[in-house]
Amino acid sequence: MSDFSGGPAGVPLLLFALAFGYLLGSIPFGLILTRMAGLGDVRSIGSGNIGATNVLRTGNKKLAAATLLLDMLKGTAAVLIAGIASPEAAIAAGLGAFLGHIFPVWLKFKGGKGVATYLGVLLGLFWQGALIFAAVWLGVAYATRYSSLAALVAAAIVPIALYIIGLHQIAVLFLILTVIVFIKHRANIRRLVAGNEGKIGSKG
Secondary structure, X not given: OOXXXXXXXXXXXXXXXXXXXXXXXXXXXXXXXXXXOOOOOHHHOOOOOOOHHHHHOOOOHHHHHHHHHHHHHHHHHHHHHHOOOOHHHHHHXXXXXXXXXXXXXXXXXXXXXXXXXXXXXXXHHOHHHHHHHHHHHHHHHHHHOOHHHHHHHHHHHHHHHHHHHOOHHHHHHHHHHHHHHHHHOHHHXXXXXXXXXXXXXXXX
């Protein structure tokens, strides 16, 4: 598999793709679904973010699963739609979707932590990379029972794997996304170091 080899896309197209991706990524599905279900504002519980993990704290597993799927697919959709114009536009839209989820303008730039949308963008750009992420996540989660650690390790491996495969442009994108994922998980990292992070299946 070689990296994108088409000619460079024009700057206006890339900016349009970035904005398009941002608007799609900024749709706060977790907030919308919990309100539609009569569960109030998901930002008032748990971590206060709009992602699937926090939606799960409402006790509604189906709603959390739907949030996870929609947050992932908005990243995939942004990439696939923009990719009709050019491969570079697909990358720009993927970056926009990820940033839109984490920093939605509608919610004063306070969104989710980005893992689901990260995976969705990866699925759209290089679906085999999503399999790598999933395999690493499952392995680390099984061994440690820490969901956050599994996500961080998987996100750290993805850009390395993409670079080794030869997808250098996509690797650079996911290096940027991985850095942001780590920044957004800094509280989880502190709890992991302190031994206070909640494990998968724990009721605490």
